[in-house]
């Protein structure tokens with residue numbers, strides 16, 4: 001049993017700061033085209049928490065709804081912060097690299113390989129999935 005410590009993070013410019021006070025599950029590198037576009041990076045690394053455990057400490061994130069899912073980001077500097085699927089209203093995906101210490105949540109694998117950019121070479125030994133892996137409960 002590990003005690004849940006508060007994890008904090010924020011955006012590049014500092015306008016948004018957040019805290020997560022609950023369990024955080026290690027997630028995935030997501031290669032989907034929506035993550036790629038919204039971050040302008042080849043893939044985005046996510047971790048998972050409960051929506052109720054996520055608290056904004058400073059600022060008001062901007063939100064964009066795309067493909068029925070809501071992404072939040074800093075309206076001043078553009079840092080991607082969260083992803084929410086209305087089909088899972090209690091859950092929140094958080095960008096690991098907006099956390100103050102991204103080393104805490106190494107991803108379990110790569111997902112949405114069908115959208116992967118061709119010059120990204122994966123040889124890190126992590127699992128690779130087309131689409132999203134079946135939820136582990």
Ligand SMILES: [Zn+2]
Nearest residue numbers: 011013074077
């Ligand atoms: Zn910002």
Ligand SMILES: [Zn+2]
Nearest residue numbers: 030031032035
């Ligand atoms: Zn994605």
